[in-house]
Amino acid sequence: MIKRLFDWLKQPLGLIAVGIGFLAVFSVAAYGLSTTQKAPEQPIQFPHKTHIAFGIQCLYCHPGAAKGPAAGIPSQAKCWACHQQIAKTETSELLAPLKEAVESGTPIQWVPVAQVPDFVHFNHRAHIAAGKNCEECHGDMSKVTIAENPQVFNMGFCLNCHIKSAGEDQAKLNKLADCGTCHY
């Protein structure tokens, strides 16, 4: 029985079948992986590059980054402050959800892009204070429409930078490489 199966598999047809099966499993896995790496669907295809081209600073819309742990998503009142003066807002299809949200008073439901798991306590303020620029982690936003992650925020990414910035300073390394700095 097993022998016959083996024999059949050794034929070209069998080999092709094995190959196809293997490919199918592989591509499903690859697809699954890729979905986790794509930028998620957003309610508005927010063009970061357009806003940056107008010279708007990151901290204008995400002021929390300099003040505390969370950078925050701007309130739609903030969006509207500019957009209500822009004629295109009335006509643009892209901006229709914003208009609708402001008029109906319902918040826009954004999908977070850059995030760390629950057990990681990240503080934007400390990083900004240490002289980090937004794009060092979030990538060059002047090149993308909706935000994308240039890299996965995992522990290796954090730790690399922490160790590098500690340099030879043992006390600083103790602090920056301490488990309790991020996990508690």
Place this chain on the structure above:
Amino acid sequence: MATVSDLKITELKLSEAEGGKWGMVIDQDICTGCQACVAACAMENNIPFVGDEDSGYGRSMHWIRIERFWEGEYPEVKMTPNQPMLCQQCGSATCEPVCPAFATVHSQAEQLNLQVYNRCVGTRYCANNCPYQVRSFNWRDYQRPEPLPNQFNPDVTVRRRGVMEKCTFCIQRIHKAQDKAKSEGREVVDGEFTAACAQACPANAITFGRIDDPESLVSQLSKQAHGVKHLEELGTFPHITYFKGG
């Protein structure tokens, strides 16, 4: 053969373990056993409640518990001074070396016994080896029905089943205070913040702060002669000093 410099290193390490950074003083004479600290700790640290069956089977998740014993027989019976028992944040902790995954590690920066929840695989060796029996294990995914999770403290990880946990000396508060002080370009001031249990304690029986700062209240109190450290003989260098009653 130990050379002189080896000995020095040992001594250095010991003194570091003995010294520590954060410490606590608990006055058992004025502790009334009111459980406010227990409730405050649970609220601050997202500790789950486990229900009657599990709590009756020694699985309650309290990070701090108040012990009391009895002395004598009726009518000469006396309640021993209430003894809040929590992680002693040992300088040389017995829980740390036995964790195979480095989930229980010593914080170099804060001199605390850390429990890194996301690294824990749940061997429970640390809890076995803790002479104070102050570690609690997430035996199940303890449910908190909606909308109770709204109360979760976002600064503290919510633990899932199979993970060990214990008192952290409110490390989230330590970090917050340090972050605030740093953003204002100063050092953390003694008494600027405190642990949740100490903050709630109606009797002010718990004092928390820097024991490496000779000026701080806690380090002055901990130097008092009637201070006792629990199971000191094991060489764990506990960082909590108790004032026994009477």
Place this chain on the structure above:
Amino acid sequence: MTYDKKEKKVVHAEHHAHGDDHFREKHLMLDPLPRGQMNDMVMESMTEPPTWKFWLVFGILSVIVAYGLFYSWARLIIEGVGIAGVNRPSYWGIFLVNTVFWIGISHAGTFISAILRVFRAEFRRPFTRAAELMTTFGLVQAGFSIFMHLGRVWLFYWLLPYPNERMLWPNMHSPLSWDLIAITTYLLSSTMYLFLPLIPDLAMARDKSTGWRKIFYRTLALGFRGTEGEWAHLRNAMNIFAWAIIPVMFSVHTIVSWDFAAATRPGWNSTIFGPYFIVGALHSGMGAVIVVLAIIRATMKNMKYFIRPEHFDAIGKLMLVISMGWAYFFFNDYMVQWYGGDKWTKQLLHFHEGGPLGWMWFAMLICNIAIPWAVLWNPKWRSIPWLVSMVGIFINVGMWLERYIIIPISLTINRMPFTWRMYTPGIEIPLGIGTLAFFCLLYMAASKLIPLIPVWEVQEGQMAHKLTKYGRETVVTVSELE
């Protein structure tokens, strides 16, 4: 071809011109059969179609494994360790009891096949394979038990040292890390050590079988032809392994004992735990071997030729000696703990004897000391297979109780009396029974797949043994083979 007592004499008459019937009947080594016949006997015992009884037992065991091991484990993983009986302060329960128990069982195999081989104990020859199988299968159960115990078993690989971007490694200070390495080493080396002596027998089986078995054996036999060179290599390898595996075996159970001895708990922190655990492991291992041998002898064809009362007698002697050794270490450990006078340790000792589970303590002593000593001193009783295997069962019960006393019962008492609490097992029981059933199941399957008797080793022995007359005395002489 069959072998039983009636035929035996005929066989002897044909093949042995000289010799003493008394010696022959008693000693397998002096009772040689032609090579071909012996091969056929082993093949037959393996390939004969299983009876309905076999399938019945196999089916029942499968159901137990499916429920007790796999279903219960799935529940344990999904619902959390809470469905087991572990609590504060008994953070470790029957899972660890079973782990230590199975590792103990696994010691017998190595002891018999490596130590006895190194010391040239000739009686070992027919059952080295049976004992080695126990090592491997027992370790599998031990592995299961320790993984069940983990709160987040799906992250078990964090205990392995592998390079990762987090720059995190296992903590080499932890006895559990040593444990993992020791058990893995032991599992790998004992599996190889099981496999090496198996090769000639697999080659033999290959030559004598057809169909899927042929493919199976051909694959496993690695093209062994039995040339001088191959034999030389094999013997070399076995020799090296036999010597190398002995320290591994010792280290494994010593390290298991360090899980306890290196902890700060009263009752655990004891310097003698290493040898105490090793002797304990051999104790339960020998007990288990003898039970397995009795079962094989009773249920499998042709086994009465290979496994004889002389073997039970020999293992019985070993058991007696080991039992004495265990008693010595037990007394030693108890004495020092008691004499030390630490208040918590003393409390624990009182609790062992007079606590609610004090009966376990006494049952342990009866099973581990009283029963073996009462039965095994007598050479006649020692040769009765069912009796000796009963003793083996008692020893295993006793040794299991010993581990139960050391783990959950000792964990009840600690330095914080406010937390003392009894342990009541929950899902550990089906899981434990599941591992036992899985062990039996594996063994049953193996008995149908690989030769349980190392035929070449028996033949080798038989070739070396001679009866020589010195004056009036007939003595057994063994010539050096290598």
Place this chain on the structure above:
Amino acid sequence: MSEQFSRRDFLKLAGVGAATTAILTGCGPASRYVKREPYMQMPEYNYNGQSTYYATTCRECAAGCGLVVRTIQGRAIKTEGNASNPLNLGKTCARGQATLHGLYNPDRVTDPIKRARGNTAYFNVDWDSATQTVADALKNYKPEEIAFLMGTAPDHLFDFVSDLAAATGINAPVRFGALSMFEARATLSKAAENLFGKAGLPFFDIGGAQVVFSFGSNFLETWLSPVSYTRGFVGLREAKTKKRGYLVQFESRMSQTGGKADEWIPLKPGTEALVALAIGRLALESRGGALPRAFADVDPADAAAKSGVSLETLERLAVMFASTASLAIPGGPSLGRSNGLAVAEAVLALNAVPDNFGKPGGVYLSALAPNETEYHRPASTQEMQEFVQKMADGKFKVLFIHGVNPVFELPRSIDFKAALSGVEQVISFATFPDETALEADYVFPDHHGLESWGYQRVATGSAQPVLSGAQPVVSPFYNTRATIDVLLAAAQLAGGEFATAMPFKDEVEFLHSKLVPLMEETGGSFAAVDINTFAAYFQQHGGWWKLAGALEAPDTADVLNHDLNGEEPEFAEGEFFLVPFVSPTLAEAGANKPWLQELPDPTTTVMWSTWVEINPETAHELGVENEDLVKIVSEFGEIEAAVYKYPAIRPDTIAVPFGQGHTAYGRYAENRGANPADLFGSQMNEAGDLTFAGVKVKIEKTGKKLPIPRLESIMGVYGEALGKEHE
């Protein structure tokens, strides 16, 4: 801040809660499905991820402790004490900590509902028809047929209804709470009236005393104002400025206060007055001089014989009492007996020995709260009994209930539930589906205390007059509405007198009207010239208080010229004295908060259940063991509870905690434990307080076991099931 804004324009941030739980299940892709809602309009004082703190007042009991609640993104995270509130100085008790489990309790009443009485099934109504229902109830009945029954908190609602009642002729609201019943507030204030000629809650400056004799008052667990009395206890103990104080507790069952005391005197229940008088006499005798009338009649030897306390002990204690700055405190079960008033008087009079009245470390009368003109106490049980009788007689056609759960809290012998059948319409404003709400026709849920405006007068516990202010710290989580807003709207709909009685736009405007008089006062914690600024400060500080203490020294001219009575009380038939005590962790309304259930009782460490404390010797005689379920039978009812062998209780006494035994009140409270109130009779003492400790009970075995979860180890603490007694 100065404009009148309510925190209702807070954003909804349901997403964050979901996010937290979603992330827990694993870090990877699950968190991809989280949505984040930004603020519609970010408050200018806020940033994302930063906490905002609001000062408010705790509503878990009537004490009025100030809280500071940490909120983040519209969710309340943690309560802390308000450090500037003079009552609690930044501290909270366990119940104050767990108040968030009330706010986010899964079993709240989420919408206005209508139901058939006693039926758990209900249907939702909208607020318009709810308001109409209230309006109809006000309009369609005569004013004297309308009654309000209210809890001891909050005070602003009580003031509102009192004003409404005064303006429209409806019955003045009646307030009740089980805590005030167990504290026997009526007895305390009556005793003060009898001795000092002025009713009021005595205030005991424990911290200033050197020796404190407490006759059953359990001030460390829950008595009047546990947080502030704990501070007093610390003052007693701390040896900074004086010798370490000495506390003697006279009670038949060791409470936590008894446990912390330096000496615990287990006297026979009911002999407290006798012992107090005997100590008074012996103390004065030890000093020499004439005996005043108050202590002249008592015979110390007789007192010793009756109370079971040896004469030597009494003499020793009397000398101790006479020799230093000492203080005697009446309270607890000793007042809940037929001689309760005599006990209160005798113990208060004992303070004449050191003559500590109006001195540091002595007895004062509590200061009146800032917007209070005279001492007001909650209804005594006798007044409640009369109220219930009126209900049963059909005198009330409409009953509004807020903040109290009389079906659970009143003893079974005063059958509130049955009396409800005499009331045509019962409208409850309950936040939780408690037993009383279950018996109401309508439940128009009020906000939780943390979602509410209001204030609470501090009745006792602080030397300074304090008005603790409450404000919503989060926007209402459910479709609930402030009761004052409902009443205001209904009054408008009802028209007539009602429409003009309360000329306020909403609750906040009413609150402001109550704050206006404070602006005139001097010596306050802050001042402002316009009400909006004043109200904003009031919110910010969490209340308003006088900076100087205003405790009143009682008029003690006559104290020792009273005839004081040391007679023993009458007990209802039975074998054992029953000492009921309020569970300090659950109190009257904590049972639905899961973390309060999981808090161990301070004395027994029992969680999640009801137990009965029996002396081990008595248990042995009765043949019962730990966790045996026994039936406790009094003349008036029976309950079942599991045995806890309690080493510190008289062998002729048993004790049962009050707090469990709910038949409704949400998943964590329901069908758990037993309610000792079922055992109480309806006899009152002379001051009108229930003689809750005046029953004797029998114990019957049931043969069943009921495990009671306890934190402590029976083995380790009591040495049970061990090989040998441990050292």
